[in-house]
Amino acid sequence: MRLVIARCSVDYAGRLSAHLPEAVRLLMVKGDGTVLIHSETSHRPLNWMASPCLLRADVDEAGVGSWIVTNKSGELLTIEIVEVLQDSALDLGVDPGLVKDGVEAQLQKLLAEQVEVLGSGWRLVRREYPTPIGPVDLLCRDESGRTVAVEIKRRGEINGVEQLTRYLDLLNRDPLLAPVSGVFAAQEIKPQARTLAEDRGITCVVLDYEALRGVDDVDARLF
Amino acid sequence: MRLVIARCSVDYAGRLSAHLPEAVRLLMVKGDGTVLIHSETSHRPLNWMASPCLLRADVDEAGVGSWIVTNKSGELLTIEIVEVLQDSALDLGVDPGLVKDGVEAQLQKLLAEQVEVLGSGWRLVRREYPTPIGPVDLLCRDESGRTVAVEIKRRGEINGVEQLTRYLDLLNRDPLLAPVSGVFAAQEIKPQARTLAEDRGITCVVLDYEALRGVDDVDARLF
DNA sequence: CCGTAAATGTCGTCG
DNA sequence: CGACGACGTTTACGG
Known part of the structure; x- marks a missing residue:
């Protein structure tokens, strides 16, 4: 899992079109390829691309540039990174998963x-x-x-x-x-x-x- | 936004009962109070508590102990932290929000x-x-x-x-x-x-x- | 606050 | 892989 905190703008084109103006956000890249963009509010990400998808990062040594995420359905997520405030990565390993009851x-x-x-x-x-x-x-x-x-x-x-x-x-x-x-x-x-x-x-x-x-x-x- | 990577087990009791055995996961505490627990897979958190909710952390200097998250509906999320691998916090500020089209x-x-x-x-x-x-x-x-x-x-x-x-x-x-x-x-x-x-x-x-x-x-x- | 309808719903299961 | 129904659905919108 890679966690990047960056000032960025985002565009999504796929099942609908959506745009996020420039702001500081958390970018999360999971081990399975899933990409999530989170703000300080709400349980749900502002934008995302579900696995399986392909992330192509075209950035300089400071991490500034663009991330382009695509999938087979032709959906496109573009993240323009203006400034990287934090960048860390760590493999969490496989999760044993959830046990449910009461449904x-x-x-x-x-x-x-x-x-x-x-x-x-x-x-x-x-x-x-x-x-x-x-x-x-x-x-x-x-x-x-x-x-x-x-x-x-x-x-x-x-x-x-x-x-x-x-x-x-x-x-x-x-x-x-x-x-x-x-x-x-x-x-x-x-x-x-x-x-x-x-x-x-x-x-x-x-x-x-x-x-x-x-x-x-x-x-x-x-x- | 606080990001903690920790070895933990989780229990949720509310609309259903659910249990997560001990494993390394990402714990995310957002500015609005929302708590999310993420693994390396899926766009959706394994477990969460939506804002408004109250987080009470009963931990030692190493961050080991338990987090108890409650809300007014009586839902209860308990996170038992065994080991903290990473802990960082940063305020992202207010997000300008999403512009949609095509619905x-x-x-x-x-x-x-x-x-x-x-x-x-x-x-x-x-x-x-x-x-x-x-x-x-x-x-x-x-x-x-x-x-x-x-x-x-x-x-x-x-x-x-x-x-x-x-x-x-x-x-x-x-x-x-x-x-x-x-x-x-x-x-x-x-x-x-x-x-x-x-x-x-x-x-x-x-x-x-x-x-x-x-x-x-x-x-x-x-x- | 309740009730309905929409959603990039997401996630299983089954054909 | 597509259709279908459940979901801690979540979220937006109106009365």
Whole structure:
């Protein structure tokens, strides 16, 4: 990783065109070739070029000159360096990477093991029930044996309701399943999503992740 | 901006839980408080905390110890520093910021000036036609005076078709406008988006940005 | 502050 | 490699 602090101006031409007037910025060149340009604010770089890309530096002994970064898609990042204030390099080595927990997959797994949370007597038919337009998170049968499609989100927004609606439209064309009703389950459901869902006869369920996990832990302890 | 290269392990607890085993990484503390953790790969940080947040460093004279970063939402980022390899700080000052061009706004402007691209004899009623659920990009009348709602995207995907569908549902309740048909216009239309659109009777139009701009330039030259 | 729409989104996964 | 959906999406913009 090379870290250069320099007074520079930047131009990007690719998916859009963008220009950065001259100022002091951090230029970061990563081991994989990625180039980032950071300012004092925001989590996101002002400009960048993702790996794989090619950096060609045409500079003098003081580091003044231009960096030209290109990739196969024809994107072009040009950095005009006026003054270098700092320049250091160090290889960080390979990162062991990130371990995640708590996303939608977890919710789906937990709810699949406890579909009775959705209604007494409910049974799971299948997780990731396949359809031509993608898998339905959970396909269930309610206490009367009626089919229910469940869409699970961490945060329930309009898109999720639209997605479930498309599944329901499709599943209801299958005489072996129809009539299929819908449940929209999420840790948090936005008001507009709830309104849209209920307008379409879809039931909204707010999930309590801690409670689901708690019950799961209790179950686990029994074995 | 402070740049620290350190051997460290990291834990994040907030919207999800994540853990980074011990390795050498770049820790970046920006002037606005933002904390970023970068490895040798990817344009995106391994972990971060966005401003506004509070950094509390509990370290010895060698920089070894822990950084605890918190924010008002209760998110927590913990960095356990085992060894500091480099530590430097420099204020970059305020950045003048980015100038962009070539996004959806440009497409909308160009197409608004050339609605005849969508059909001979078409007229523009209004750009950003207001509705209770948001503005319709273009409202037009076709050669027979029938109302057409146009949704413009750079890349046409399913979400855009859903968006247009909601607008059409709403506009068709207005007897002064109904029947309203839909046009989905984008520089690129994904197959599933096209299928969904056509299934709903929405016409898909692929836009040529260069051609639209070319014609615009010609018009401009005439004045 | 909430809600929606855009993004050089980025990142997996799967065909 | 392209399409699709999730993301600690982030970010900008309006009410």
